[in-house]
Amino acid sequence: MTIIEDAVPAPRGAGEDQTPLLEVRNLHVEFHTREGVAKAVNGVNYTVRPGETLAVLGESGSGKSVTAQAIMGILDMPPARIPQGEILFRGQDMLKMSGEERRKLRGAEIAMIFQDALSSLNPVLTVGYQLGEMFRVHRGMSRKQAKAKAIELMDRVKIPAAAARVNDYPHQFSGGMRQRIMIAMALALEPDLIIADEPTTALDVTVQAQVMDLLAELKNEFNMGLILITHDLGVVADVADKIAVMYAGRIVETAPVRELYKSPAHPYTRGLLDSIPRLDQKGQELYAIKGLPPNLLRIPDGCAFNPRCPKAQDVCRTDTPKLAQLTGDEGRELVGRGSACHFWKETLNG
Amino acid sequence: MGRFVVRRVLQAIPVLIGVTFLIYCLVFLLPGDPIRALMGEKQDPHLALVLRARYHLDDPLVLQYWHYISGVFRGDLGTTYTGRSISDIVAQRFPITLKLALTAFGFEAVIGILAGILSALKRGKFLDNVVFIATLFLISIPVFVLGNVLQLELGVKFKLTPVAGIEDGWPASYVLPGLVLAATSMAYIARLTRTSMIESVRSDYVRTAIAKGLPRRRVIGVHALRNSLIPVVTFLGMDLGSLMGGAIITERVFNLPGIGGQLAQSVSLREGPVVVGLVTLLILIYLVANLVVDVLYAVLDPRIRYE
Structure with missing residues (x-):
């Protein structure tokens, strides 16, 4: 068993040999609150290459969104603090950049799509203004040019009658259309990396598929890296290349998307997969992982998942397992697979 | 509309x-x-x-x-029991009250909103505490005390402003009374702006604005401010009416011959037609101010539409 420092390389997808677009190294984020220090992210490592989609999976409070906000540089500091770690964007540590340097990256090189488009768009400004603002601020365009660009973008994300709707306000659009506008805003300056934080959670199932398809299509067109944050295993399957599962601020399993579904190597991942409702089990009680996610002020010793884990042993309560490279038959490395479980072998084999 | x-x-x-x-x-x-x-x-x-x-x-x-x-x-407001036309009284006194009220309104809008914004942006810091204590002070102190003290300090001792009366015209004669009249509302405006600003700075759309890489000035000035001004504008509009009617004490302290003084005098003389005439005028102002607020509301917040 070897300990791997960085996230496992991508098994397939574009640009495998290129240097990573984004590399998160040993990132820690904590929040200083009145009750104490909440450790939201505790040593996360992952990489995203150009054209690659990384899905980050986890329950609320697992640190997936906080990691994304740290990458974006939109954490409120204080109360948040980044005591250690590096976030390398094209090899440069963004945490060492000045505020102004980071601002210029935001929106232009790294863009973010938020969950609830209605509250994430400004209610008192037209969508055309909010889209055009990207061009006016980052590209120095005039109002008129920016508006033309806004219409072009709305066309691109397939909003019908874009030219007629450019002066409408966010509340005049449907949920799906609003999320398209969020996507258009993120794509405006053709960034290299997009972080989508639960982009479809607030939408109807049929609209979810449309929005995900659109996102995937545009991502391929521009060969962008995509970090897709979600708790919805269904969304991930079609779009992602690889998955990182987070629990209590740590990555507990990484795997190419198909292999994770086929043979999870962490009891938590297994629990997540088992809790998807299935038609062939209609009438039976739904599976749920027992217990609640840990309080981030008091993360349990050892493996953070141990109080909820059906396989927990004494060692799980004392030793924190590291993300280990998985090996298959005859000690062959399983490419791209890692698990932070003392008993990953047993879990992997059912 | x-x-x-x-x-x-x-x-x-x-x-x-x-x-x-x-x-x-x-x-x-x-x-x-x-x-x-x-x-x-x-x-x-x-x-x-x-x-x-x-x-x-x-x-x-x-x-x-x-x-x-x-x-x-028929356009006839009647006469006083001494035979003076009430329309004349209004024509003579109303401009003074109007000037006073608008001066006060300007002070409370500009200073109140600015103090509120600064306080919100420097939340928990020194400046925020200064604004907090200042507003507490302004809310607690009665108008006539504040008026007399300022009159004595700025007018008599330092001779910066006229002590009373309207001989120096606008603005000189109205600065001090305007400030005194505005004091309480200014404090409320500052607090309201602060609360509302803090709320919108925390909102999702401001987070989006930051994620778009907009400069801070733009995030605050365009994205946060417009939303947080909606309740403030309501308060300001309502207050314009009470500034006109509530100037009785201020007009008295600074000896301004406005509506307020006349109203007090007419009540004590039981001059019914004068009292009713002046109050009617004040009510008209209230109603107009309310209407303006409602219209402004729709301008500031496009989600509000009147059929």
């Missing part, structure tokens, strides 16, 4: 009639006889009868009111 405005103007008519009637009744119910008060020591029963007849003082309340209101609709 046009229809909305027309409907609101029509709605104002019954409000106006109802309120004037109410005020008329209240003045009618005041104890004492205006004619006797007018004659003082030399009572003349014959003259008293003539005057009582001229001012319909022995008619029933409803008839008296009818005489009054039908005059108002």
Whole structure:
């Protein structure tokens, strides 16, 4: 068993040999609150290459969104603090950049799509203004040019009658259309990396598929890296290349998307997969992982998942397992697979 | 929007009639006889009868009111018991009150909103505490105390402003009274702006604006500010009305011959038509200010639409 420092390389997808677009190294984020220090992210490592989609999976409070906000540089500091770690964007540590340097990256090189488009768009400004603002601020365009660009973008994300709707306000659009506008805003300056934080959670199932398809299509067109944050295993399957599962601020399993579904190597991942409702089990009680996610002020010793884990042993309560490279038959490395479980072998084999 | 405005103007008519009637009744119910008060020591029963007849003082309340209101609709506000036209009084005194109220309004809007924004942006820091204590001070201190102290310090000791009166015209004579009149509302505006600003700075759309890489100035000035001003504008609009009517003490302290002083004097002389006339005017201002607020509301927040 070897300990791997960085996230496992991508098994397939574009640009495998290129240097990573984004590399998160040993990132820690904590929040200083009145009750104490909440450790939201505790040593996360992952990489995203150009054209690659990384899905980050986890329950609320697992640190997936906080990691994304740290990458974006939109954490409120204080109360948040980044005591250690590096976030390398094209090899440069963004945490060492000045505020102004980071601002210029935001929106232009790294863009973010938020969950609830209605509250994430400004209610008192037209969508055309909010889209055009990207061009006016980052590209120095005039109002008129920016508006033309806004219409072009709305066309691109397939909003019908874009030219007629450019002066409408966010509340005049449907949920799906609003999320398209969020996507258009993120794509405006053709960034290299997009972080989508639960982009479809607030939408109807049929609209979810449309929005995900659109996102995937545009991502391929521009060969962008995509970090897709979600708790919805269904969304991930079609779009992602690889998955990182987070629990209590740590990555507990990484795997190419198909292999994770086929043979999870962490009891938590297994629990997540088992809790998807299935038609062939209609009438039976739904599976749920027992217990609640840990309080981030008091993360349990050892493996953070141990109080909820059906396989927990004494060692799980004392030793924190590291993300280990998985090996298959005859000690062959399983490419791209890692698990932070003392008993990953047993879990992997059912 | 046009229809909305027309409907609101029509709605104002019954409000106006109802309120004037109410005020008329209240003045009618005041104890004492205006004619006797007018004659003082030399009572003349014959003259008293003539005057009582001229001012319909022995008619029933409803008839008296009818005489009054039908005059108002003909554009005649009536006369005082000394024979002065009430329209003249209004024309002479109203501009002074208006100037005072608008000066105060300017102070409370500009200083209040700026203090609120700064306080919100520096939350928990030194400046925030300074604003907090200053607003607490302004809210707690009575107007006449603040007025007299400022008069003494700035007017008498340092001779920076006129002490009282309106000889120096606008702005010199109105700066100090304007500040005093604005004091309490200014403090409320500052606090309201602060709360509302903090709320919108925390909102999702401001987070989006930051994620778009907009400069901080733009995030605050364009994205946070417009949303947080919606409740502030409401308060300001409502307050314009009370600044006009509530200037009685300030006008007294600074000896400004405005509506407030006249109103106080007329109440003590039981001059019903004057009181009703002035109050009607103030109510009109209230109604107009309210309408302006409602229209502004829709301009600031496109989610609000009036049919």
